[in-house]
Structure formats: C-alpha cells, structure tokens
Amino acid sequence: xxxxxxxxxxxxxxxxxxxxxxxxxxxxxxxxxxxxxxxxxxxxxxxxxxxxxxxxxxxxxxxxxxxxxxxxxxxxxxxxxxxxxxxxxxxxxxxxxxxxxxxxxxxxxxxxxxxxxxxxxxxxxxxxxxxxxxxxxxxxxxxxxxxxxxxxxxxxxxxxxxxxxxxxxxxxxxxxxxxxxxxxxxxxxxxxxxxxxxxxxxxxxxxxxxxxxxxxxxxxxxxxxxxxxxxxxxxxxxxxxxxxxxxxxxxx
Amino acid sequence: xxxxxxxxxxxxxxxxxxxxxxxxxxxxxxxxxxxxxxxxxxxxxxxxxxxxxxxxxxxxxxxxxxxxxxxxxxxxxxxxxxxxxxxxxxxxxxxxxxxxxxxxxxxxxxxxxxxxxxxxxxxxxxxxxxxxxxxxxxxxxxxxxxxxxxxxxxxxxxxxxxxxxxxxxxxxxxxxxxxxxxxxxxxxxxxxxxxxxxxxxxxxxxxxxxxxxxxxxxxxxxxxxxxxxxxxxxxxxxxxxxxxxxxxxxxxxxxxxxxxxxxxxxxxxxxxxxxxxxxxxxxx
Amino acid sequence: xxxxxxxxxxxxxxxxxxxxxxxxxxxxxxxxxxxxxxxxxxxxxxxxxxxxxxxxxxxxxxxxxxxxxxxxxxxxxxxxxxxxxxxxxxxxxxxxxxxxxxxxxxxxxxxxxxxxxxxxxxxxxxxxxxxxxxxxxxxxxxxxxxxxxxxxxxxxxxxxxxxxxxxxxxxxxxxxxxxxxxxxxxxxxxxxxxxxxxxxxxxxxxxxxxxxxxxxxxxxxxxxxxxxxxxxxxxxxxxxxxxxxxxxxxxxxxxxxxxxxxxxxxxxxxxxxxxxxxxxxxxxxxxxxxxxxxx
Numbered sequence: 001x002x003x004x005x006x007x008x009x010x011x012x013x014x015x016x017x018x019x020x021x022x023x024x025x026x027x028x029x030x031x032x033x034x035x036x037x038x039x040x041x042x043x044x045x046x047x048x049x050x051x052x053x054x055x056x057x058x059x060x061x062x063x064x065x066x067x068x069x070x071x072x073x074x075x076x077x078x079x080x081x082x083x084x085x086x087x088x089x090x091x092x093x094x095x096x097x098x099x100x101x102x103x104x105x106x107x108x109x110x111x112x113x114x115x116x117x118x119x120x121x122x123x124x125x126x127x128x129x130x131x132x133x134x135x136x137x138x139x140x141x142x143x144x145x146x147x148x149x150x151x152x153x154x155x156x157x158x159x160x161x162x163x164x165x166x167x168x169x170x171x172x173x174x175x176x177x178x179x180x181x182x183x184x185x186x187x188x189x190x191x192x193x194x195x196x197x198x199x200x201x202x203x204x205x206x207x208x209x210x211x212x213x214x215x216x217x218x219x220x221x222x223x224x225x226x227x228x229x230x231x232x233x234x235x236x237x238x239x240x241x242x243x244x245x246x247x248x249x250x251x252x
Numbered sequence: 253x254x255x256x257x258x259x260x261x262x263x264x265x266x267x268x269x270x271x272x273x274x275x276x277x278x279x280x281x282x283x284x285x286x287x288x289x290x291x292x293x294x295x296x297x298x299x300x301x302x303x304x305x306x307x308x309x310x311x312x313x314x315x316x317x318x319x320x321x322x323x324x325x326x327x328x329x330x331x332x333x334x335x336x337x338x339x340x341x342x343x344x345x346x347x348x349x350x351x352x353x354x355x356x357x358x359x360x361x362x363x364x365x366x367x368x369x370x371x372x373x374x375x376x377x378x379x380x381x382x383x384x385x386x387x388x389x390x391x392x393x394x395x396x397x398x399x400x401x402x403x404x405x406x407x408x409x410x411x412x413x414x415x416x417x418x419x420x421x422x423x424x425x426x427x428x429x430x431x432x433x434x435x436x437x438x439x440x441x442x443x444x445x446x447x448x449x450x451x452x453x454x455x456x457x458x459x460x461x462x463x464x465x466x467x468x469x470x471x472x473x474x475x476x477x478x479x480x481x482x483x484x485x486x487x488x489x490x491x492x493x494x495x496x497x498x499x500x501x502x503x504x505x506x507x508x509x510x511x512x513x514x515x516x517x518x519x520x521x522x523x524x525x526x527x528x529x530x531x532x533x534x535x536x
Numbered sequence: 537x538x539x540x541x542x543x544x545x546x547x548x549x550x551x552x553x554x555x556x557x558x559x560x561x562x563x564x565x566x567x568x569x570x571x572x573x574x575x576x577x578x579x580x581x582x583x584x585x586x587x588x589x590x591x592x593x594x595x596x597x598x599x600x601x602x603x604x605x606x607x608x609x610x611x612x613x614x615x616x617x618x619x620x621x622x623x624x625x626x627x628x629x630x631x632x633x634x635x636x637x638x639x640x641x642x643x644x645x646x647x648x649x650x651x652x653x654x655x656x657x658x659x660x661x662x663x664x665x666x667x668x669x670x671x672x673x674x675x676x677x678x679x680x681x682x683x684x685x686x687x688x689x690x691x692x693x694x695x696x697x698x699x700x701x702x703x704x705x706x707x708x709x710x711x712x713x714x715x716x717x718x719x720x721x722x723x724x725x726x727x728x729x730x731x732x733x734x735x736x737x738x739x740x741x742x743x744x745x746x747x748x749x750x751x752x753x754x755x756x757x758x759x760x761x762x763x764x765x766x767x768x769x770x771x772x773x774x775x776x777x778x779x780x781x782x783x784x785x786x787x788x789x790x791x792x793x794x795x796x797x798x799x800x801x802x803x804x805x806x807x808x809x810x811x812x813x814x815x816x817x818x819x820x821x822x823x824x825x826x827x828x829x830x831x
Contacts, residue, residue: 054422059345082540086424096415098434109423112433158419165423260726264636270628271637271645274700277693278652284667285659332557339555343548353555355820356562362747362816363565363809364754366781370788370805374568378793395561402558426540428547449654456656459756459781463788485658485757492662493761502666509659520654524647 005030005169005199006051011065013046015058020046022223023065028216033191033200035214035231037207039246043223044203045093048171051201052088053081069169086113089162093174095154097146097161102138105146105157109165124164131197132160133190152183156190163194170194172202176209188213207247211235219243282513289510292503298511301471306491307501309471311508316473317386317466317481318515322455324390324477325397329454330447332394333401337443340402341409342431361399366459368396373463387477389465393454400453404446408439445526452519456512458485468494484512569806576602576799585803591767591783593797602800604807606769610684610777613770614759615752617688618695623745625692626699627734630741633700634707635729646701653697657757664690664762676774682764685773690758695748702747706740707733739822746819750812756781780804 004027013021021043028034036044049055050063053074066073074084086109097105106125115121125142129135134156138149146157155175162170172191176184191200191213204210210217211231218228219242227234227243238244296310303309336353344350372392382388412435420430458466467480468490474481491505492498577585580602588603595601629649633642664686672681710733718728734741764776765786778786784801791797 052422054418057418057421080541082421082424082426084424085422090422092415092418092422094415096413096419098416098419099438108420108433109425112420112423112425112429161419161423256724256727260724263726263730264632267628267632267636270625271632271641273625274629274652274696275645275648277696278648278655280667281652281655281659281663281693284663332554335551335554336558339551343551344555353559356558358820359813359816360558360562360565362750362754362812363562364756364781364812366754366756366784367565367569367805367809367812370572370784370802371565371568373788374572375564398558398561426544428544429540452654453656456654456658458656458658459785462785485656488658488662489757489761492665505662509662512656513659516654516656517651520651 003030004028005070007066007068009066009068011050011063011067013043013050013055013064014062016060020223021050024225026218026225026228028199028201030199031195031197032215033195033202033213035210035217036201036203036220037205037210037217037246038220038226040205042220044220045173047220048173048201048203049090051169051171052085052090054085054090056081086165087167088169088171089165089167090171091155091158091162091173091175094178095151095158097149097154097157100146101143102146102149102157103142106160106164108161113165125160128160128164129157131163131194132156133186133193134160150183152179152186155179155183155187159187159190159194167198169199169201172200174203174205177205184209207235219246221246285506285509285513288503289506292507293510297507302469303471306469306495306504307497311482311484311487311504311511313470313473314482314484314487314508315511318455318484318512320386320474320477320481321390321393321461321465321483322451324387325393325454326447326451328391328394329397329401329450330444333398333447333450334405334443336398336402337405337409338431338436341406342427342435357399357402361403363396364459365396365457366462368392369460369463371395372460377464383478384463384465384480385478386465386474386481389461389481389483390477392460392464393457396457396460397450397454400450401443401447404450405439405443407446408442409435411442412438441526441530445523445530448519448523448526452516452523455519456485456516458483458489461486484508484515488512566809569802569809573799573803573806575794576796576803579796580800580803585800589769593787593791593800600796602796602803604780604783604804606767607778607780607783607804608807610763610767610770611753611779611781613684613773614687614691614763614777614779615749617684617773618691618752619745619749621688621692622695622699622748626696626744626748627703627741629696630700630703630707631729631734634704635725635733649697649700652693653701657694657755658761660690660694661758661761664758669762672774678774680764682762682776683774684763684770684777687759687763687777687779688773690762691752691755694755694758695752698748698751699744702744703737703741706737706744709740710736739825743819743823746815746822750815750819753815754781754808754812756785760785780808784808 006028009025011021011024012019024047036047038044046055051067055061063075067075098108103125106128107121110121110124126135129138134153137153146154149157176187194200202214214231217231217234219226219234221242227238227240234243235247298310299312300310301312340353369392372388376382376388376391377384416434417430420434461483465480466483466486470480470482488505488508491501491508495501584603587605588601589606590601590603591606592601633645637645668686668689669681672686714732714736715728718732759779760782763778765778765782766776767778770777784804788801
C-alpha cells in the first residue's frame with residue numbers, strides 16, 4: 001500500500017499463555033481514518049494499545065512480530081517508549097481528564113516535555129482546544145476543574161490534550177461509547193476534520209459509526225484479522241462470509 | 253418453631269452483650285482516667301518541670317520529649333514508608349522478590365515492640381555510637397512504625413484511579429514523571445492521614461524507648477537530639493511502678509495518663525477528620 | 537539511547553532499594569538477635585536455657601542460672617488466658633456488627649473499637665494497677681491483684697480490636713448467596729449465622745485470633761505493670777508471673793553491656809522473635825488459603 005504510515009506484520013500478542021492477537025498483518029495509510037470493528041473480546045482494543053505500547057504496563061504480556069512506524073520497528077531495542085507515545089497519541093474509551101484545570105490538562109504533555117515558555121504553552125493550548133472543537137465552549141472556563149465539563153466536552157478535552165503534543169497518529173478506543181448521540185456526532189465531525197492532519201485509527205463497537213467515519217475498515221475476530229478493505233466494500237460486498245454475518249448482525 | 257425463636261433471641265442477646273462489653277471497656281478506661289486526671293491538669297502542670305523528686309510540679313519535659321521523638325519517628329518513617337509503598341504499588345510486578353518484601357512487611361508488623369528496642373540498642377546506641385538519646389529512640393520507633401506507614405501509603409496509592417496513570421503515559425510521560433506529576437499529588441494527603449495513625453501509636457509506645465534514650469527523671473528540656481529525654485508513656489510507667497512514693501504521686505500519674513491519651517486521640521481525630529474530608533472531596 | 541532512560545533506571549533502582557529495606561530490616565533484626573545471643577549460649581547450655589525454670593543471673597554464692605521456662609509458661613498462660621476472654625467477646629461483637637446491628641449502631645460501635653486499639657499499652661497497664669488489680673484482690677481475697685489473671689484481662693482488652701475488626705472483615709466477605717440459600721431453606725437468622733456464616737468465615741476468624749495471639753505474646757508494658765513480676769512456675773492464674781517481655785524490660789536497663797546476663801536477655805528476645813514470627817506466618821497462611829477459597 002502506498003503511503004503506509006504503519007506496517008504491522010506477523011504480529012502476535014500474549015497475555016501470559018493466551019494468545020490474544022494472532023499473526024496480524026496490516027498496513028495503515030497516512031491521513032486516513034482506519035476503523036477497527038469486531039465483537040467484544042476480539043482483540044481490537046489490544047491491537048490498538050499495541051500501536052503505542054500501552055500494553056507494556058500489563059504484567060506478563062509479550063509481543064512478537066513487528067510494528068513498523070515510518071519504517072522503524074516500535075518494538076525494536078532501544079526504542080524510547082515515551083517518545084513513541086508522544087508521536088502516537090491516544091484517546092481512551094472512558095474520558096479520563098486529570099483532576100486539574102482545563103488549561104493544565106491540555107498543557108500537561110508540554111510541561112512534562114520540559115517546556116517552560118508561557119506564551120508558547122498558552123498558544124498551543126488554545127490551538128489544541130480549537131482543533132478539538134472545544135475552544136468556544138471553554139475559553140472562559142480555562143481555570144475550571146476539568147471534571148466540571150460535560151461528558152462530551154471531557155472527551156474532546158482529552159482529544160485536545162493528545163493534540164497538544166502534536167502527534168502524527170491518533171488512536172481512539174471507542175471514544176464515543178459513553179456519550180449521548182449529540183456528543184457522539186460532534187466527535188465524529190471532529191474526526192473528519194482531524195484526518196487532514198493526522199493518521200487516525202479508531203476502534204468502535206458501533207458499525208454505523210465505522211461506516212460513517214472510516215475510510216478503511218478492518219474486521220477482527222477471535223484475535224485474527226478477518227478482512228480489511230475500503231469501508232464501502234466491507235459494508236456492501238465483503239469477500240468473507242464471516243464479515244458478512246457480522247455486519248448483517250447475525251452475531252456480535 | 254417456637255424454640256427456634258427463643259434460641260435466636262438468646263443468641264442475639266449474647267452478641268449484644270459482647271458488643272456492650274467492648275464498649276464498656278472503653279467507657280470504663282476513659283471515665284476512670286478523665287475523672288481522676290482532670291483535677292490535676294492545669295497550666296502549671298503542662299508547662300513546668302517536675303520538682304522534689306517528681307512529687308510535685310509539672311510534666312513539661314515529658315511532653316517536649318515525646319513531641320521531639322515523634323518528630324524523628326515521622327522523619328524516618330514517612331519518607332521510607334512512602335518510598336517502599338511507591339515501589340510496591342507502581343514498580344513491582346508479582347515476582348518472588350515482591351512477595352518476599354510483602355511477607356517481610358507483614359512480619360515486621362508482628363515483631364514485638366521490645367524486640368525493636370533490642371535492635372535499636374545494638375544498631376543506634378552501640379554500632380552507630382549515638383548513645384541513648386532522642387535520635388536513637390526516635391529512629392527505633394521509626395523502624396517500628398515503618399510497616400504501618402507502608403500499608404497506609406499503599407492504600408492511598410491504590411485509591412488513585414488507573415486512568416490518571418494511563419492518561420499520562422499515553423501523553424509520553426515517563427514512569428517517574430507519571431508518578432511525580434499525576435499520582436503522588438493525589439495520593440499524598442491520604443498517605444499522610446494513614447501515617448498519622450501510625451505515629452500516634454508510636455508516640456504512646458514505651459518498650460522501644462526504654463533502653464534507647466528515655467530517662468527516669470530530668471528536670472530540664474533536652475538540649476539537643478543527642479540528649480536523653482523524658483517521655484509521657486515512660487513517665488507514666490515510672491510514676492505508677494518505679495517511684496518511691498507511689499501512692500503520693502498517683503494523681504500525677506493520672507494527669508500524665510490523661511495528657512497522653514488526649515494527645516494520642518487528638519492525633520487520631522486529625523487523621524479521621526482528614527480522611528472524612530478526603531473522601532468527600534473524592535466523591536464530588 | 538532514550539532521553540530519560542538512564543534517569544528512569546536510576547529512580548527505579550532507588551525505589552527497589554527502598555523496597556528491599558524492609559527485607560534487610562527483618563533479616564537485620566534476626567541477625568542482631570542471633571549474633572548478640574550467641575555469646576550467651578557459649579556459657580549457658582541450651583537445655584538449661586529452654587527447660588530450666590530457674591532464672592537467677594545475679595546469684596553470687598551459687599552458679600548463676602539462666603532458665604526461661606517459667607517465663608515462657610507465664611507468657612503463654614497470660615496470652616492464652618487473654619484469648620480465652622477476647623475470642624468469644626470479639627467474635628460475638630464482630631458477628632453482631634456484621635449481621636445484627638443496624639447502620640446507626642455500627643457507625644457508633646466501629647469507631648469505639650478503633651479508639652480502643654489506639655490506647656497506649658502503658659495506659660492499659662496503669663489501669664491494671666489502679667482498677668483491675670484492686671478488683672481482683674477484693675474478689676479473691678488476695679493481698680494484691682497483680683497476677684496472671686490481671687494480665688490476661690488487660691491483654692484481652694488490647695487484643696479485642698484486632699479480633700473484632702478482622703473477624704468482621706471475614707464475616708462480611710462470606711458471599712451473600714450462602715446466607716440467602718440458608719434463609720430460603722427456612723433457617724432463622726441466628727441459625728444461618730451460627731451454622732453457615734461463622735463456619736464459612738472460620739479460617740479468617742482463626743487468622744484474626746492468631747494475630748491477636750502474636751500481639752499478646754509480644755506485648756510488654758501491660759504485663760510488666762500488671763502481673764506482679766515474679767519469676768516462678770505459675771500454679772494458677774492468681775499467681776504473680778513475669779513474662780519474657782517483662783524480663784527484658786526490667787533487666788536490660790540494669791545489666792552492664794556485654795555480660796552473659798546481657799547476652800541472655802537478647803536470647804530471650806530471639807525466642808520471642810521466633811515465636812511471634814511463626815504465629816504470624818501461620819496466621820498469614822491460613823488467611824491466604826481462605827482468600828483463595830473465597831474467590
């Protein structure tokens with residue numbers, strides 16, 4: 001595939017003795033939204049968290065195979081995991097703002113990077129909040145505690161927080177699953193905006209959402225990648241029976 | 253059917269008596285000490301030196317001594333306890349080594365306080381050549397308090413949601429940056445609260461300080477951390493068993509006991525209130 | 537190499553070292569006790585130390601004798617006596633708090649039990665002298681009430697909070713389904729408690745009692761003040777006794793450093809350490825087995 005940002009090949013992932021990802025090979029293109037669908041427990045979240053090595057924290061986990069980001073294996077030796085995560089931002093299923101002010105949440109990534117310049121930080125915070133379509137709602141509440149925002153606002157704040165350190169890739173793990181339809185719509189519109197600048201990979205449980213937001217869709221089941229194609233093809237004429245069964249709602 | 257109910261009534265009555273007995277124990281203890289000790293307490297009792305072979309005067313040096321020793325205890329036990337808790341909760345994985353550390357903590361909390369006293373004599377008084385003094389006694393109590401502060405600190409760390417850690421790590425924070433900026437600020441109040449309870453127990457302990465620095469009778473304040481000192485619990489022991497005119501000094505013993513339990517309860521109260529407020533903040 | 541990697545490794549190492557401190561401390565305490573008591577065992581036959589009931593280190597005309605049996609028996613007598621009082625009351629109170637009491641009673645009773653745990657042992661000992669002692673003397677017609685019974689009563693008060701709160705935890709962790717099954721079969725609340733819940737929580741309760749035992753064996757000030765300090769084989773609970781902890785407390789302050797007597801006191805410390813170590817380990821093992829079963 002041309003312009004592949006990430007090439008995953010023969011990737012296996014284990015929790016202790018159980019193999020939760022089996023020989024995954026997939027190329028993820030730059031500046032596109034790649035959706036990952038599949039029944040719960042199929043390994044889609046584990047796969048997403050493998051791309052910024054967030055699974056490292058889980059005891060007894062082990063990865064095999066390679067994940068090349070811009071041609072370099074992120075599981076290679078001497079990889080700076082913190083640096084990798086600055087390049088590959090992540091938004092979690094449940095919004096997880098820190099118990100700090102709105103401003104400090106967005107500035108967090110900059111501050112831990114050692115940036116002290118007040119004007120630089122202020123400018124970057126504003127830009128990130130604008131990019132996350134939140135600025136107009138919070139510009140007068142920057143000093144408020146982040147917990148005072150609504151659920152949808154909190155999730156966009158987490159997106160802004162991820163954007164502030166200028167990642168190249170944004171991983172989203174069911175980012176709208178805890179939100180109401182209006183807030184969900186806002187996030188989906190935002191994703192369309194963001195793909196101009198970022199490579200986005202989104203895990204979703206909701207097939208309509210995948211059909212709406214993603215350019216490509218990968219269908220996972222029982223730890224295997226069953227099918228991966230352009231979204232319209234996956235949803236209209238999938239080549240595998242299993243995929244068809246899933247998208248037509250026969251299970252899952 | 254009827255017999256069943258009679259048995260139940262009798263059984264519950266027995267249980268009620270058990271609880272009442274436990275409560276009664278506390279009521280009797282407090283009532284006796286408060287009623288007989290309150291008359292002795294005066295500004296003078298709290299702020300003057302003992303006089304005439306401790307048959308008269310106040311208990312100031314014992315109050316100051318206990319305060320100083322508790323400060324040393326805190327300075328040793330709080331940072332080391334927090335550090336150990338951070339290791340266990342943030343760094344350690346479930347290995348043999350971790351289990352060994354956890355087993356050691358549980359066992360240390362069961363080591364008799366007098367044995368800590370013996371250890372303090374060898375380590376601080378003799379090997380480190382500090383002699384019997386505030387520092388030796390405080391550090392001995394500090395070691396004794398360590399298992400409690402570790403447990404309390406770990407409890408506080410466990411209460412910080414995992415999402416704070418994951419969120420920071422996902423933003424490229426290193427492990428230590430995550431702990432320092434996004435875990436400790438939310439855990440430290442809880443750590444301190446739990447630690448105060450441990451310190452209050454240490455402040456009331458006698459056995460570990462018997463041979464590491466507590467003095468029978470010193471009608472002046474400790475000049476430095478290398479001086480011997482009087483302590484409230486030891487003073488109470490002396491006044492109730494070692495004094496040559498025990499019945500004459502009984503009121504002073506009661507007064508000392510009242511001051512000691514007031515101090516210990518005040519520390520407990522601070523911890524309980526702090527814990528209550530922390531809980532409320534968390535719920536909001 | 538990554539930017540922060542070295543610093544991170546260093547910090548990790550420092551915390552590891554801090555974590556290992558407790559292992560070193562436990563090992564250090566054991567090592568100090570062993571090393572300091574070895575000179576004593578060069579002089580004193582181990583058989584005499586453990587099985588003689590004559591403790592007379594300061595004998596001038598005869599050979600000094602270092603037998604700890606009387607103290608060992610006294611320690612167990614006082615501790616077992618304390619548990620005989622504290623276990624029924626403690627488990628009963630725990631059962632009441634977990635199963636019978638309404639929220640209101642629980643909210644008052646629980647802090648009271650916690651406060652009881654916070655009373656310094658020297659204060660309890662003091663009350664043994666001024667309150668419990670005279671009472672025992674009056675009831676049994678003795679010249680004074682400083683004896684094993686007094687110590688047992690006081691230690692029972694001190695062991696009570698541990699037993700109550702840990703037994704309550706154990707009772708609370710019995711799955712509701714057990715209780716519901718029993719009630720559905722027509723058992724009364726009381727029958728369910730006695731025949732289902734307490735047996736199900738038994739290992740947790742036993743662990744709690746062992747922990748209380750460990751505390752009682754190691755307690756110093758209370759028994760030092762209230763048991764009368766007389767080293768002889770006790771014949772009954774109304775005899776004055778002197779426990780191992782009390783002997784160390786009384787004599788260590790008076791013996792010159794580095795004499796056989798001094799080393800022998802560390803030998804007593806070693807025996808205490810070993811006893812409490814095994815009591816605590818046993819309690820730990822019981823508790824862990826129980827937690828695994830409950831899961």
